[in-house]
Amino acid sequence: PRYWAVVPAAGIGTRMGSDVPKQYLLLNNRPVIxxxxxxxxxxxxxxxxxxxxxxxxxxxxxTSASRHSRxxxxxxxTERADSVxxxxxxxxxxxxxxxxxxxxxxxxxCLHRTDLENLIETLRHHxxxxxxxxxxxxTIKRVNDQASVLETLPREQLWRAFTPQxxxxxxxxxxxxxxxxxALQVTDEASAIELAGLIPQLVEGRSDNIKITRPEDLxxxxxxxxxHSR
Ligand code: CTP
Ligand code: MG
Numbered sequence: 001p002r003y004w005a006v007v008p009a010a011g012i013g014t015r016m017g018s019d020v021p022k023q024y025l026l027l028n029n030r031p032v033i034x035x036x037x038x039x040x041x042x043x044x045x046x047x048x049x050x051x052x053x054x055x056x057x058x059x060x061x062x063t064s065a066s067r068h069s070r071x072x073x074x075x076x077x078t079e080r081a082d083s084v085x086x087x088x089x090x091x092x093x094x095x096x097x098x099x100x101x102x103x104x105x106x107x108x109x110c111l112h113r114t115d116l117e118n119l120i121e122t123l124r125h126h127x128x129x130x131x132x133x134x135x136x137x138x139t140i141k142r143v144n145d146q147a148s149v150l151e152t153l154p155r156e157q158l159w160r161a162f163t164p165q166x167x168x169x170x171x172x173x174x175x176x177x178x179x180x181x182x183a184l185q186v187t188d189e190a191s192a193i194e195l196a197g198l199i200p201q202l203v204e205g206r207s208d209n210i211k212i213t214r215p216e217d218l219x220x221x222x223x224x225x226x227x228h229s230r
Contacts, residue, residue: 010076
């Protein structure tokens with residue numbers, strides 16, 4: 001099987017609240033998305049990287065990644081899952097059902113090459129696939145609308161779900177289409193796979209593979225990036 005990558009980059013970053021979508025904010029003078037693409041583009045096994053870009057986007061065309069020979073652009077969708085599905089649909093005819101697709105957030109710039117390598121090596125012979133993640137360190141409370149605590153969840157069983165998430169092309173497309181047609185909310189690929197009755201494997205990665213979501217995350221990512229020599 002071959003390896004393909006899909007990078008959803010069509011969000012508007014509501015929680016970040018910046019004028020420019022967060023994937024285009026600068027980290028060490030390069031847009032966040034170029035950092036996010038770096039490990040994928042450096043990996044020799046990944047044939048092509050499909051990037052899902054919003055219709056209204058003014059920034060993508062100015063990135064150097066947009067001119068990379070292994071990068072291809074598709075139109076993003078309303079939800080993250082729609083953007084990913086558009087990316088998968090653009091691979092139809094090229095990708096086989098049992099090829100691997102790695103989906104990685106454009107807003108996750110600190111992916112280390114060793115994590116990418118470890119994910120691929122660990123799941124290479126897996127039937128379903130899986131995702132990078134990290135065990136939670138905080139105790140987690142389930143609350144109601146007024147933030148009254150309803151229950152405490154057992155922390156030993158809780159992990160943060162990161163990207164890349166790596167699944168078989170055919171199964172992932174079917175799972176995302178199924179979730180869409182039944183109007184089920186999926187915030188990552190693994191949840192669509194789970195709803196399809198399959199069991200993703202979690203692969204423990206580095207805790208610094210954070211997603212830029214709020215302003216403070218940008219500073220943290222800056223710190224992490226300058227810590228590792230990637
Ligand atoms: N994304 C996308 N298409 C959408 C929504 C999100 O491709 N319709 C992408 C984002 O660009 C980001 C990734 O999915 O790279 C993770 O989503 P998230 O962190 O939620 O980003 P935003 O949706 O942009 O942020 P917010 O939810 O705060 O608006
Ligand atoms: Mg979002």
